Amino acid sequence: MNILLVNPPNSGKSIPEEAYGVTSIKQIFKGEPFSLEVIAGALSGHDVMILDMKCEQEDALWDTVTDFRPQVIGFTAVTCEANTVLRYAREIRGQIDCLMVVGGNHATCDPSYFNRSEIDYIVIGVGKKSFSELIGHLQKGDRKSAIPGIAKTSTGSSLSYLSRDYGPDDLMDHCPPRYDLVERYREHYVLEKLGMKIGFVITAHGCTHVCSFCTIPGTTRERYLVHSTDSVIRDITLLDTIPFIRMVDANTFGNPAASENLCRKIKELGIRKRFIADVRADTIVRHYDLLKEWKEAGLHAVVVGFEDIQDRRIEGYNKKYKARVIPRSIELLHELNMLIVGDFIVPPDYTEDDFAELESFIAANGIQVPVLSVLTPIPGTPLYEAMKDRIVIRDLDYYTFTNAVVPTTLPEKVFYETFSGLVNRLQGRAATTTTKDGA
Numbered sequence: 144m145n146i147l148l149v150n151p152p153n154s155g156k157s158i159p160e161e162a163y164g165v166t167s168i169k170q171i172f173k174g175e176p177f178s179l180e181v182i183a184g185a186l187s188g189h190d191v192m193i194l195d196m197k198c199e200q201e202d203a204l205w206d207t208v209t210d211f212r213p214q215v216i217g218f219t220a221v222t223c224e225a226n227t228v229l230r231y232a233r234e235i236r237g238q239i240d241c242l243m244v245v246g247g248n249h250a251t252c253d254p255s256y257f258n259r260s261e262i263d264y265i266v267i268g269v270g271k272k273s274f275s276e277l278i279g280h281l282q283k284g285d286r287k288s289a290i291p292g293i294a295k296t297s298t299g300s301s302l303s304y305l306s307r308d309y310g311p312d313d314l315m316d317h318c319p320p321r322y323d324l325v326e327r328y329r330e331h332y333v334l335e336k337l338g339m340k341i342g343f344v345i346t347a348h349g350c351t352h353v354c355s356f357c358t359i360p361g362t363t364r365e366r367y368l369v370h371s372t373d374s375v376i377r378d379i380t381l382l383d384t385i386p387f388i389r390m391v392d393a394n395t396f397g398n399p400a401a402s403e404n405l406c407r408k409i410k411e412l413g414i415r416k417r418f419i420a421d422v423r424a425d426t427i428v429r430h431y432d433l434l435k436e437w438k439e440a441g442l443h444a445v446v447v448g449f450e451d452i453q454d455r456r457i458e459g460y461n462k463k464y465k466a467r468v469i470p471r472s473i474e475l476l477h478e479l480n481m482l483i484v485g486d487f488i489v490p491p492d493y494t495e496d497d498f499a500e501l502e503s504f505i506a507a508n509g510i511q512v513p514v515l516s517v518l519t520p521i522p523g524t525p526l527y528e529a530m531k532d533r534i535v536i537r538d539l540d541y542y543t544f545t546n547a548v549v550p551t552t553l554p555e556k557v558f559y560e561t562f563s564g565l566v567n568r569l570q571g572r573a574a575t576t577t578t579k580d581g582a
């Protein structure tokens with residue numbers, strides 16, 4: 144079958160820009176469409192193409208659809224891209240006869256959103272195996288059999304589907320990602336600050352925790368699934384010309400024994416790469432020796448979701464550690480001379496004092512690359528359930544993590560101006576900060 148996999152363009156709307164002319168805090172998503180490369184890996188025997196609309200002009204979609212004549216088009220989408228994908232599907236449906244499938248983050252969190260006539264199937268959660276099963280059925284002309292983790296749309300009725308009991312088999316370790324399908328975009332996938340190429344590898348899916356705002360636990364129904372060491376090494380090796388490897392797991396060191404094995408293997412094989420990984424603050428404190436080993440293996444930067452510095456909010460997010468863990472984890476990362484990308488969430492009830500306290504904390508603790516986002520209740524998360532009655536903006540185009548979709552405590556204009564002022568100052572500071580070994 145001809146299967147076209149589409150990564151939508153950067154999408155979304157900005158309240159601060161539309162209402163107050165504040166243009167500096169738009170969120171731009173970058174990086175290769177790795178989930179599509181992973182899905183494509185399990186589709187041997189088919190003619191598969193990936194179109195990354197974050198790197199293409201709008202015309203490319205229509206040209207590709209006309210030339211390639213796909214029988215199936217698979218879209219991925221985060222929440223703020225959901226409407227763009229629906230628009231694409233609607234417009235393509237008017238042009239050619241093909242099946243439309245959507246998967247990814249928003250399809251997993253809120254599958255019913257895509258229960259519309261533009262879409263035929265919805266892939267829920269980790270989709271490598273379930274999507275390949277769907278393609279197998281479609282090739283045989285079977286559009287009816289139920290596949291766990293795949294919902295067939297039925298406009299006008301509520302969505303019903305079999306849940307999938309995700310396990311290691313779903314990772315299909317024997318099928319590597321199809322990096323070759325995005326080779327023509329590779330020059331776009333760079334670390335902006337250094338202008339160096341970066342490639343993605345995944346070592347585990349899901350998470351060991353269930354933070355209230357996070358969409359990751361739902362992708363595996365709260366299981367933590369680890370790839371075999373050999374398959375991760377194979378994938379790193381496939382990216383042999385790429386100096387930086389971003390491990391795109393949401394929580395890379397969730398299984399310390401598996402991480403240690405991987406680290407030792409990297410050292411044993413003499414693999415020379417710079418790695419970037421996501422790690423929890425409490426993991427850094429509990430498993431400092433593991434981080435130290437990884438530093439020796441090339442771990443260059445860590446992305447840490449600190450989220451907040453006050454116990455009350457950290458507890459509300461269900462992070463499962465106390466605020467005092469955060470400065471300790473930072474201290475340890477500095478000892479390792481690790482570049483720290485620190486994620487913080489700005490909730491709509493932030494006051495000017497909260498903004499000032501956060502800025503002082505970031506400066507005092509030397510977090511080199513702080514990243515701020517506005518608290519966003521993504522449908523399907525526990526946070527959404529808790530906040531849904533207060534939501535005043537339901538258009539998903541605004542769910543970009545830079546808009547407050549519930550009323551702010553500060554006057555809205557002051558909230559966005561203070562937020563953008565802080566973001567700009569932090570970015571200015573980050574531009575002049577490096578680790579001791581550069582970058």
Ligand code: SF4
Nearest residue numbers: 350352353354357393
């Ligand atoms: S925020 Fe991080 S630690 Fe929490 S559930 Fe998501 S991935 Fe896991």
